[in-house]
Amino acid sequence: ETGVTQTPRHLVMGMTNKKSLKCEQHLGHNAMYWYKQSAKKPLELMFVYNFKEQTENNSVPSRFSPECPNSSHLFLHLHTLQPEDSALYLCASSQEGTRAYEQYFGPGTRLTVT
Amino acid sequence: DQQVKQNSPSLSVQEGRISILNCDYTNSMFDYFLWYKKYPAEGPTFLISISSIKDKNEDGRFTVFLNKSAKHLSLHIVPSQPGDSAVYFCAASGSSNTGKLIFGQGTTLQVKP
Numbered sequence: 001e002t003g004v005t006q007t008p009r010h011l012v013m014g015m016t017n018k019k020s021l022k023c024e025q026h027l028g029h030n031a032m033y034w035y036k037q038s039a040k041k042p043l044e045l046m047f048v049y050n051f052k053e054q055t056e057n058n059s060v061p062s063r064f065s066p067e068c069p070n071s072s073h074l075f076l077h078l079h080t081l082q083p084e085d086s087a088l089y090l091c092a093s094s095q096e097g098t099r100a101y102e103q104y105f106g107p108g109t110r111l112t113v114t
Numbered sequence: 115d116q117q118v119k120q121n122s123p124s125l126s127v128q129e130g131r132i133s134i135l136n137c138d139y140t141n142s143m144f145d146y147f148l149w150y151k152k153y154p155a156e157g158p159t160f161l162i163s164i165s166s167i168k169d170k171n172e173d174g175r176f177t178v179f180l181n182k183s184a185k186h187l188s189l190h191i192v193p194s195q196p197g198d199s200a201v202y203f204c205a206a207s208g209s210s211n212t213g214k215l216i217f218g219q220g221t222t223l224q225v226k227p
Binding site: 004090101 | 116118146148155156157158159160163203205207212213214215216217218219220
């Protein structure tokens, strides 16, 4: 596998379910990100991890819980979501330093909350 | 309040002609500006960037222009090709070593053969 992978690609869950999104990067980067893209809205940064430490939480509700066990893996744990949380969730990675803005994105997980 | 705006949701151009995608921003503290391209069912891919100390950056068929006084940047694609059909996102960053990006809503470009 190369680049940034995300699983699952599609997820349908009820409001009482608990699920997790997984992201893995094979680029040797040390920063990882979660973004949310809702219909007709810009990509919204949710969380930033640098060297496994969370450095940014963009006022995300606690029903979204990120986990970064190492620099290559990032999870987003979901519980008691609302229908308005239905969106495309994108993971990205970059190299902390002079080109941290050059981010490599995974294909995303299309989440539907019923 | 949106700090980065792309006011044109879509653009259609003929193959071989120039495509011009526009982006406006409000925060004068932004230091780097980027363009990303996204095909359906794929994540965005980095296309080109420009530092706030420059007013132009060119990479092959792609050129980004920055007008700091107007808080405006644009992406020129010359000549446009059908494979350029995608959604283009403008983004801004406070510095080169932070990954905190603010994205615009995107502009869908269609290049007709």
